Amino acid sequence: MIKKLGLITLLALIGCSQNKENKDSENQLGTKFKDVKASFSGVDFSNDLSPKGDLNIIEYLYYYNGGGVALGDINNDGLDDIYFTANQKADKLYLNKGNLKFEDISLASNISKENSWSTGVTMVDINNDGLLDIYVCKVGNYKSLQAKNELYINQGNNTFKEQAKEYGLDFSGFSTQASFFDYDKDGDVDMYLLNHSVHSTYSYGNKELRNKSDVLAGDILFENQSEKGQIKFKDVTKDAGIYNSALGYGLAITTTDVNQDGFIDIYVGNDFHENDYLYINNGDKTFTESSESYFNHTSRFTMGVDSGDLNNDTKPDIITLDMMPYKADVFLKSGGEDSDKVNEIKKSFGFQQQYSRNHLQLNHDTYFKDVALFTNTHATDWSWSPLILDYNNDGLNDIYITNGIYKRPNDLDYINYISNVDFAKYTETLQDTLEQKLIDVMPTLKLQNVLFTNKGDLKFNKSKQSYSETYSNGAAYSDLDLDGDLDIVVNNINEKATILENKSENSNYLTLNIFEENKGLNSNGTKLYLFANGKTFYKEQHTVKGFLSSSTRKVHFGLADIAKIDSLQIIWNDNTKTVLKDLAVNKEHEVVKKQTSAYAYNKVDKSQPQEFSYQHKENTFLDYEKEGLIPEKLSTEGPSYVQADFDGDGLKDLFIGGARNQEPVLFMQNAKGNFTPKELPIFKEDAMYEDVDAIALDIDNDNDLDIYALSGGSDYEEGDPLLEDRVYINDGKSNFTKLNATLLATNGGSVSSYDYNNDGLQDLFIGSRSIPNAYGLSPFSYILKNTGNNNFEIQFKKRFGMITDSKWADLNNDGFVELILAGDWMPITVWSINKEGNLENKTKEFGLENTNGMWNVIDLKDLNNDGNLDILAGNTGQNFKWKASVAKPVTMYVDDFDKNYKIDPIIFYNYFGTNVPFATKEKLIQQLPIIKKKFLKYATFAEVNSIKDLELKEEKDILTTKTLFELRSMAFINDGKSFIKIPLPKEAQYSTIEDFYVNGNHIYYTGNFDGFVTELGKSSSNSGGSFQFVNGDFNQNKSLQLPRNFCGRKIIPINKDSLLVLSNNGQSFITNTNK
Template structure:
């Protein structure tokens, strides 16, 4: 037996609970669903599960995955009908009689009632006769389960004939779902069959096993030979490049033209450690698995997937579901993310980055995707199965419906601990069965509300739950359709041990919004319209939908296209792009009506090519190689690495030829480099400077200055890193003297030795000699402690006097600027866990903190960069500051800040940095119970189980120490990248647009011309702890704001999405050098505004 128990030791799934909200009355709800009773609808289907000794959650890890729903018009009467799959009882087929009345025609239709284990179901016209057929997936050849997949061919009189063997689709194995689509554009429906492994994921395995075919759990691709006159499907899995191995735990499936090249692609969502697969159709009957090229990360336990346009930009986005809870108690007593060590091991094995949460992958013009689920607060929805995207309130914006719940929860950490103490080898089979029954009874049972995210536009969503139609349930497969043809989209849901849900959409009854819907019909060769794209134009708005039906989880939805129109009362035109590449335009369409569009025999052929990023002109001849140091081994509780700050870089004319050269600092064990710009725009490396001697240093920042006042530029290179101790020689800053020709020698001196953050040089006292601000980032090994930072005054004798020594914060950037227009250079400083800080020059080599005077006292952030300039033309200096962004698990505000508590809580002589953050309304510790107990072993006794730990709601609950007694408390109140306008006695806030908040902003370059300010930025930070996750959703962009403070242009830079960028430098009129970190080369990018 007990192989299955490995599941409980390797699962670190995320679970959720229900949050209590008031029921919204129909007259006030923007989206409202009314549950239709079984007595009224005639739908009495229940997917009833019975626990058996030889088949249960312990013997079959997908025992509670439930059944699916298929919707389609089987008799062409204009009403779409329903098919439900069951696991231990009979599937059922219901005929739609109109007015949400249904008739069970299962037996008379010829549907088998043998109660074998059904999973996914889809309706599609497989044999091109104009009638929808039904394909049902089964689990067979596993323990007591004996079955093969079924194909019901529609005979046209509400009866079906099971024909899977005749068509070559009688696969017997561990099937989850099938999707029919035309993969070779020959006019018939081929099929991707997704299967799942059943072995427990004890180890990660070797990815080379992906090439080995497994007869039971490996996926399949079957080509329809109908166009060759054959009633048969042929297995083309291996020839097409599809993986068919035992590594796949396929639970989510969608087929769609993801990159808009005219060929249908495939997305497979895998459970556990195996990557999700994004198969891009190459147009020659082969696919290329491209998930690593297009997706920075995926869900870890992907269970449902939907592909649709979520933000009305006419590209297809990808929404995947996982199991992260939103109830804080369930969250704290459930498994979380992989540890940083385990995550690295998986990467070493060849697996991609995964997180235990939902992802909402935005499509960037078919070049790449970026996940914005954290920013949109759609990342945590519980143990979620099906995701369906459609416009449920007809306002013109696509909303999201998600089903939730699992009947028994095997990932509760108390349960897992209990289970781990049982030695099954001591008992015979009878006793083992008895223990299994008790274990199943012990598993927590919590039903959870299904969820709707109402789209408010601009990537903002309103979460709806626990209202009518969203009551707690154990819901799995779901599908949508306008079942009563009243102009809004209804929902059908398959539940475990509860009657199926029929949810009537009452949104249209308010008559607030208009709609239009279509049935597409093909021509003689391309009879099936699957894969057609529809572009609708109305009142200046553009809408886009693609006709596919397999979506969500184990289900297939309506064969109609539905568009909400909001207040638009007319449609300008509809453009259809058929799968053969032909297009046709329809005009004069009536709103608030369903219409049929028939493919015209002739049309314009217009196949869109794949958008390719051709912006890379050349690679800059430097590759930054970060040393392999794991900060988290030394400091268990820190949220970010501090050992990957570089590379330092600066642009200046070092050799006096009036061309801007570039100095680039190295990582530890990599020497700095200087590149001289040539007249033809290329760069040549300096071979004469003695940088090679200094490879033991990590270069984190650099400033130019004139040490000798001899008219050339010298270098101050700041050292850093987190793998030493304060005052270690390896942390010493360095000065390099220029010989006037751009060749440098190090000046031996006794400089500051700590983990540096920012160095900036200016003559702040006007005596003709350059002075310094030395802003330090951290005390190595003491995360959260603010090191001393210094202002150094040049005494004109080659020495520097300290005029300010202060613990300002964890400094990341600084700028000298006359911010108050008194002709004295002041200092603006930013960093982690600190506000944007203003130090005003008093004119006597002293400085006063005026942060409060400028209204910046609540700007505590994770700031990376600051720029100072006059944006609104009022003669005052304004501030642009790059922050961590909104696409984080942490949420911060003045009222609900992220908090960092620093104290020696267990009195062992070591400071403990403990972070709390607001998790859906409750303060929870950022670190898990196990990680906290590793740092503070006394917590093991205080919290003997996870249930007690889950009640924590603050630092006092955790440590017993009141917040006001903690040695030091730091906070974050602002995570947005911002503009702060200087309006005299205060500042005015302008957040950068949402598009710039999807990732951290690491550096900024600003240009001003024609009364406009253009902000170029680069971003991402890939070195947060795995619990927080990489910030990797926006490598860069540029924004234009006019003097009226209106954003005129918001665009992305044509950069790969996985950059770990640190610097952007303009090297000529149309080119930028983007400096990337961590084993990444530098690139020169062409910019088209």
């Protein structure tokens, strides 16, 4: 049969599938590595690959995934030795002779001499005899690859005996890596075997395919069921709740106690469409897969995984690697995110949200927050092995990442080339020729490996060190030369392995070699807490991490300038502890578990906030299907609310506006503080409107509060009757009727009231958000004069911007009130009405120029009690793909560039120092077919750095240009004349802020927004929190008790201890501010 299927399958390989002179250089952060030459070390291993026959990247999608590294002391001489796996040649074992010199003992040690396809490798004392054994994963039962996994039992004299069959571990299939740990706390090591799928009919479909077992590709959990000295491993996969299907493309695994309950949990990184798996250990020999309960989204093509404490809060965080390039030209010509439509299809199939970039998941006890975009660790290109540890001994864990793939099948020009191949021309006998041709023209790109040095407070600096450009895969760390810092060993394709000698100096350290008495070398999962100088440092011993590799079993602490350790607490796997004091720094300590006491884990508070009897339900509308270049949806703006006393009983009631086809609800408060919905016929009649904002004011001057409801929704056409605002007149007893009047019909954004002309009647500002189907153009907004008799007339009509919020206040205490506006693609703007009755823009006068942002909300409060109103402003935050400043703005050019009577918003932003178009080439061509001929190749499109390069129109002639200079959520402190800009705490920058509530010096907020297009990604790492403003600065953020995936829109005080937080398109909750 013709091999056409394999060739076409290559189109799906957007997933995983000039040496510079070695030199000693130091980055500006003090971490210094030296590339040790093979001629000095004696390590001449090279993972050489030669595509042929049925063994190449077309026939086996993971052909260029490379090999792994294991570091461990096989002869107990105190020096860690090196094992390399090879794909098309024999594996190698090197004995550490000291001083970074190694001896090749591969033949003498009796490790396999066959050239089978080895993948991951793990060192483990599987039989508890105090000697490290070696388990090697293989690819078998696939075409010409017919090997079984191998277990080399250490004989104690630098030789090994292969005994996988005897232990029940001679699996033959598509193995990636094995991780050994005691999952059931019975004192021996069990094994999780991570396997990977190859494209088949069982690897595509909905999530229900997880339940279909696959004997070659499915993961396996083996329980150690040793009896009477006979060690035997039994497959307990199904009983333990582990998925075993071909849907999983398992490429990486790490084990850690995610929820700090004393039981080891498992994180599995999957390639392609399948979710990553987070198996939470239930403590009864079963696991619950909980990825969607702990993560809002994950990497799309997860290739490497590690866990470690990155913010020194003594909880394990998780990093996963993907393939997002950091070079602008490579980024523009590489396959990236799913289209919005494909993203929706995957969601309908039951898959979790994924993005093709690295994720750095911060542990928040009951869930994780991805902060990779905040830390700028999200893009390192085709990355494999992340290793979290302290490489410069400053007390902060850094991140080392290996990079590169020998052939890049995700190059979009190459994919187009394959798509145009006439397969019919190639007969069966010419298929090998065609395959070789396709492999030959597949692009290559060497990359440098990356070191992110942790500077504290979640600031990471990318190393400036000149690492050699390689195709690097597996990596592991150890202090190979016993000088007190961690060295790194890397397995490379088609060139010699890298040994990086760490030459960092002038910082203290502590190394622990821990053992459980009579249990050999198995202490994986042990936790260590080091207390010194008022700080707590946390480590968890696990050797399998990164990609295809296992690192040293020794535990290393960097101590910076700390010279005295107060104590070290070791929490063993059996829930006992050992406390050590008077440990000398700058040396290795051997610790044997002997005298222990019981240790009780603190229970994590898993209580949920109280549900409120209201659920906002957005109608389904996909804005991007009508406007292909927009960055965000504007059809999901609710709910609105008004908190006011509508029946005159002295208690504040609550009006909540509905989404399209959802009626508003009026909740009446009773003396006990409870809220009961009141049936009102007019609200049912008006359910077809979408309420985007509302205010309470006495419109008919009868001394009770009426409601002005602002309509909106980008799913309507401009001028649609359902965009008309409504007024509900109160009879004083909370019975409402609709005012029979013709009101404005705009896509509303904000309504606010003030008697600006001092005639005793409340006037209105009506702020419009956008013009339907014309994103980027500013709609008309209005100031309406209240003329009495339930009538308003237009006093001012102006394009103020894309308005999201508005407030009236006297900012400079001059007796004249200003109108303060927030919106998209605009600064926080201040307007005043002068003595002549004209509008004046006072933005620059108040020092608010160059604050152009994507502002969602503003709140006015005197934060520092100086008598001046300050401004709190909610923005997108810094955990966002776009970065903006005055020097490097995000710029949007808005015009009908192709004269088809449709507005085209073309956005450029700064991508790691280069200005690039936000829209993909496909999206631009779909919107502007006129540019297709100009950019036939992605390589040409990758050179586009400005609107001029698109050759559409002279920049000076473009209808509208808008910019973003500031994406941080901010406080603007009023000194009486102008504003001083202060960014909110870093935790408040993890996501959008949608609303504030201020009580004294306590500032509460809620956020998250899932309406950004896929290229930007959901903003979902902070549903809410609080902080204080003290002495001119903000203190530490405290999270509100809200669900992980909550999208908060409004935050409302309902009593002195509780806040009601309204959700967009979901359940609303009451959260206690004392928790």
